[in-house]
Amino acid sequence: xxxxxxxxxxxxxxxxxxxxxxxxxxxxxxxxxxxxxxxxxxxxxxxxxxxxxxxxxxxxxxxxxxxxxxxxxxxxxxxxxxxxxxxxxxxxxxxxxxxxxxxxxxxxxxxxxxxxxxxxxxxxxxxxxxxxxxxxxxxxxxxxxxxxxxx
Numbered sequence: 001x002x003x004x005x006x007x008x009x010x011x012x013x014x015x016x017x018x019x020x021x022x023x024x025x026x027x028x029x030x031x032x033x034x035x036x037x038x039x040x041x042x043x044x045x046x047x048x049x050x051x052x053x054x055x056x057x058x059x060x061x062x063x064x065x066x067x068x069x070x071x072x073x074x075x076x077x078x079x080x081x082x083x084x085x086x087x088x089x090x091x092x093x094x095x096x097x098x099x100x101x102x103x104x105x106x107x108x109x110x111x112x113x114x115x116x117x118x119x120x121x122x123x124x125x126x127x128x129x130x131x132x133x134x135x136x137x138x139x140x141x142x143x144x145x146x147x148x149x150x151x
Contacts, residue, residue, distance in 0.1 A: 011055040016108075036058055037061035052083070054084050084105045
């Protein structure tokens with residue numbers, strides 16, 4: 001019997017946290033919601049989430065810095081996938097998200113099923129041993145998903 005996967009949602013907007021938590025719990029995941037980077041890091045030091053949905057633009061410590069610090073406290077293999085979410089997308093944000101350790105980037109407003117597909121894609125590929133192979137497989141799957149193909 002596999003353990004229930006846990007997803008941490010980190011966003012300064014309560015409505016985003018609530019919607020994502022409710023939706024993902026209906027899909028069978030455990031969720032925990034945090035409103036800022038420091039509380040997310042403190043939680044991750046004690047409990048290791050399987051996936052983190054992390055807003056980029058937050059007061060105090062932003063999502064890029066939070067992501068970098070989370071990568072220091074979370075296990076690297078098979079690893080916790082960090083998916084950045086933001087309404088302020090730019091090429092710089094995208095580059096910074098990936099360089100800080102994120103595996104994916106979702107733009108607000110997002111479709112809940114798209115977020116769910118991306119989470120499932122991470123679970124499909126995270127046990128691949130090689131980080132490079134894992135990254136290539138994940139990227140290929142996301143490209144396929146974003147072209148409007150059914151999951």
